[in-house]
Amino acid sequence: MEFSKKAIGLFLVSTVFTVYTITVHGLADRHLHEDPVSTIISWTSGPSGSLFPWPKVPGLLEIITQTNEVDSFIYQYLVKTQALIGLSIFLWVIAGIYIFRRNKSTQSRRYM
Numbered sequence: 001m002e003f004s005k006k007a008i009g010l011f012l013v014s015t016v017f018t019v020y021t022i023t024v025h026g027l028a029d030r031h032l033h034e035d036p037v038s039t040i041i042s043w044t045s046g047p048s049g050s051l052f053p054w055p056k057v058p059g060l061l062e063i064i065t066q067t068n069e070v071d072s073f074i075y076q077y078l079v080k081t082q083a084l085i086g087l088s089i090f091l092w093v094i095a096g097i098y099i100f101r102r103n104k105s106t107q108s109r110r111y112m
Helices: 005-031 069-079 083-110
Strands: 032-034 041-043
Touching: 005 032, 005 069, 005 083, 041 069, 069 083
Parallel strands: none
Antiparallel strands: 032 041
């Protein structure tokens, strides 16, 4: 079976995005805290970690540090709403459909 560069690229993007999603959710569950009154999001230890471009665990110092705007956005709008998981599933569905249709069209041309 031969795969096109698009199929391989789509598979790699889906894989990297899925790993990113799993890593961000694990990091947010363990190291981010949202104050219920003021809705300020903080790291539970310092120096601060990061959710973008690649998740980075905060330091070991027992100090609460506020997240930056990018990390707050990712946490509030992508992690809490489960949008990252939805996007990851969507990418895998698109990759599966693309590979299935490409394989189906290759099979029908082969038997003609």
